[in-house]
Amino acid sequence: xxxxxxxxxxxxxxxxxxxxxxxxxxxxxxxxxxxxxxxxxxxxxxxxxxxxxxxxxxxxxxxxxxxxxxxxxxxxxxxxxxxxxxxxxxxxxxxxxxxxxxxxxxxxxxxxxxxxxxxxxxxxxxxxxxxxxxxxxxxxxxxxxxxxxxxxxxxxxxxxxxxxxxxxxxxxxxxxxxxxxxxxxxxxxxxxxxxxxxxxxxxxxxxxxxxxxxxxxx
Amino acid sequence: xxxxxxxxxxxxxxxxxxxxxxxxxxxxxxxxxxxxxxxxxxxxxxxxxxxxxxxxxxxxxxxxxxxxxxxxxxxxxxxxxxxxxxxxxxxxxxxxxxxxxxxxxxxxxxxxxxxxxxxxxxxxxxxxxxxxxxxxxxxxxxxxxxxxxxxxxxxxxxxxxxxxxxxxxxxxxxxxxxxxxxxxxxxxxxxxxxxxxxxxxxxxxxxxxxxxxxxxxx
DNA sequence: TGTACATCAGTGAACGCGCGTTCACTGATGTAC
DNA sequence: TGTACATCAGTGAACGCGCGTTCACTGATGTAC
Numbered sequence: 447x448x449x450x451x452x453x454x455x456x457x458x459x460x461x462x463x464x465x466x467x468x469x470x471x472x473x474x475x476x477x478x479x480x481x482x483x484x485x486x487x488x489x490x491x492x493x494x495x496x497x498x499x500x501x502x503x504x505x506x507x508x509x510x511x512x513x514x515x516x517x518x519x520x521x522x523x524x525x526x527x528x529x530x531x532x533x534x535x536x537x538x539x540x541x542x543x544x545x546x547x548x549x550x551x552x553x554x555x556x557x558x559x560x561x562x563x564x565x566x567x568x569x570x571x572x573x574x575x576x577x578x579x580x581x582x583x584x585x586x587x588x589x590x591x592x593x594x595x596x597x598x599x600x601x602x603x604x605x606x607x608x609x610x611x612x613x614x615x616x617x618x619x620x621x622x623x624x625x626x627x628x629x630x631x632x633x634x635x636x637x638x639x640x641x642x643x644x645x646x647x648x649x650x651x652x653x654x655x656x657x658x659x660x661x662x663x664x
Numbered sequence: 665x666x667x668x669x670x671x672x673x674x675x676x677x678x679x680x681x682x683x684x685x686x687x688x689x690x691x692x693x694x695x696x697x698x699x700x701x702x703x704x705x706x707x708x709x710x711x712x713x714x715x716x717x718x719x720x721x722x723x724x725x726x727x728x729x730x731x732x733x734x735x736x737x738x739x740x741x742x743x744x745x746x747x748x749x750x751x752x753x754x755x756x757x758x759x760x761x762x763x764x765x766x767x768x769x770x771x772x773x774x775x776x777x778x779x780x781x782x783x784x785x786x787x788x789x790x791x792x793x794x795x796x797x798x799x800x801x802x803x804x805x806x807x808x809x810x811x812x813x814x815x816x817x818x819x820x821x822x823x824x825x826x827x828x829x830x831x832x833x834x835x836x837x838x839x840x841x842x843x844x845x846x847x848x849x850x851x852x853x854x855x856x857x858x859x860x861x862x863x864x865x866x867x868x869x870x871x872x873x874x875x876x877x878x879x880x881x882x
Numbered sequence: 883t884g885t886a887c888a889t890c891a892g893t894g895a896a897c898g899c900g901c902g903t904t905c906a907c908t909g910a911t912g913t914a915c
Numbered sequence: 916t917g918t919a920c921a922t923c924a925g926t927g928a929a930c931g932c933g934c935g936t937t938c939a940c941t942g943a944t945g946t947a948c
Contacts, residue, residue, distance in 0.1 A: 449788075452740055454688030455941055455943085456891080456892060456893090456942055457890085457891060457892070457943060457944075458892080461891080461892090474791075475791070476792045477789050477790060477791040477792065479789060480791075480792070482933085482934070482935090483934085483935065483936090484933075484934065484935075485851070485933095485934095492892075493892075493893055493894070494934095494935080494936085495893070495894080495937085495938095496891070496892055496893080497934085498936080498937090499890085499891055499892075500891095501694065503935070503936075504934090504935065504936095519870060525879065529810035530707070537703070543702065543892080550784060558791075559790045559793030560790070560792075561791075562791075563789070563790060563791060566849075566853070566854055566855075568853050568857075570853045571694065571695050571697060571781070571853065572696070572777045572778070572857070573692075573694055573695040573698075573776075573777035573778030573779075573780075573852075573854035574693075574698070574778075575783060575791060576692045588855050590939090591855065597850060603898080605846035617866070617871070617874075618870075618874065620847070620850070620856070620867050620870070620871060621843065621870060621871040621874040621875075621943095623846065623847055623848075623850065624842075624843050624844075624845075624846035624847035624850060624871055625839065625842050625843045626842075626846065627842075627845075627846035627848065627849060627850055628841065628843055628844065628845035628846025628847065628848075629838070629839075629842035629853070630820065630846075631784075631846070631849060632838070632841065632845060633843060634790045634791075635784070635786050636784055636845070637784075637791035637806050637809065638838070640785075648833060648835070649838050652835030652836075653835070653838060653839040653842055655837065656835075656839040656878040656879075657839075657878075659877070659878050659880075659884090660874040660875075660877050660878040661874075662877075674908095674909055674910055674924080674925060674926090675909090675910060675911075675923085675924060675925070676925080679924080699904090700900085700901070701901085701902065701903090702900075702902075703900095705900095709924075710925075710926090711926055711927070712901095712902080712903085713903085713904085713905095713925080713926070713927080714924070714926080716903080716904090717923085717924055717925075717926095721902070722901090722902065722903095728945090729923055799928080830888065856903085866896075
């Protein structure tokens with residue numbers, strides 16, 4: 447294949463993927479609003495028109511970036527959980543996993559603010575009137591949420607088998623997600639964005655503690 | 665004054681306020697990105713250039729809108745707290761006030777998504793490289809956060825005077841704020857935005873319950 | 883093995899859009915004498 | 916009370932920008948015979 451031989455050819459060979467990479471790079475640098483079709487094409491060294499062979503338009507390119515960003519977020523959570531040391535007490539282990547997942551979540555947001563925002567971007571910003579009834583395509587499952595839910599379910603299962611605590615599912619999942627999502631955005635682009643790194647960590651840890659505490663029954 | 669007589673005059677008389685009102689209206693309709701200097705001038709019936717007599721440019725107009733939106737958010741919280749019935753038990757009363765404030769917070773976000781987003785908008789989106797050292801003006805206090813903090817402090821004071829619980833301040837403030845902020849954004853422009861109103865209320869209430877539970881010591 | 887031809891994947895120029903902002907200006911207002 | 920004049924608060928035309936998207940096109944590829 448010519449593309450592999452390294453020479454510039456009229457046919458790119460893998461333009462779709464190249465455009466996606468460029469677009470993910472743009473999102474990394476400046477968030478979803480930085481994902482600009484013309485710029486992605488420019489970076490790949492191709493005319494803007496060429497992108498229309500592979501995407502419906504800017505919207506589809508951005509949706510593709512969003513899928514990638516969501517995947518990277520979930521990967522960050524799983525990596526953080528994998529790093530967490532185990533514990534003999536299964537309840538303690540389950541709680542540690544939950545807070546490690548949360549740490550991975552907030553950590554990704556803080557380290558990759560642009561991608562994090564891209565993971566949650568909307569085609570149409572909130573508070574914009576939707577003109578038509580507009581059939582919405584089915585929303586794909588967000589793995590980040592699934593991971594939190596599974597961690598909470600694990601705690602639930604332990605509780606039912608005799609351990610002295612339980613979570614209130616599925617509401618606890620939303621509550622935990624809210625906490626890490628809100629914390630991420632306050633740190634990223636909210637009033638906490640100027641917090642020095644050390645105080646930021648303290649705030650993260652104490653919020654995670656509240657999440658874990660909050661899963662225990664009153 | 666000519667403006668009061670109702671006739672169209674060359675001199676508007678109160679153009680600055682008129683532009684702010686128009687801009688707040690735009691934010692209400694479509695969030696911060698809808699706040700467009702030319703459109704605000706158009707709505708007031710004045711040339712775009714005229715706005716420069718009263719604002720440095722679009723940036724200053726948007727910052728003014730943000731101040732208004734933050735004030736409206738805090739007002740919504742206080743109104744919700746005022747509606748909340750009291751309780752004989754002072755601890756119960758303080759907890760009710762806390763969760764009422766939170767309810768007012770999320771309620772404002774859900775009812776006024778555009779303004780809510782405007783209240784937290786940044787001049788430069790997160791994940792955008794800041795070129796210069798750039799002296800930042802001092803961030804004004806966000807009253808929404810102050811209100812939450814005071815409610816938590818009230819709980820704290822009760823605990824010290826003998827009631828059987830306490831909060832961990834000031835971290836609890838950030839945790840509570842994170843929860844309501846995250847919940848708001850998940851409902852507004854996140855994966856929960858299609859939740860029917862009834863399920864939405866259930867999710868809000870259970871998250872608020874977690875916030876209150878989380879303030880209790882383990 | 884060679885060749886005609888359909889199809890695919892690019893190009894380059896152009897369109898219209900709306901924005902923020904600047905320029906030189908003019909009409910209205912108020913103040914000093 | 917009248918008038919000259921400085922100052923204030925608007926106007927209208929224009930600039931440059933970069934975007935998404937469309938158009939008619941052309942070079943490269945692969946396939947049928």
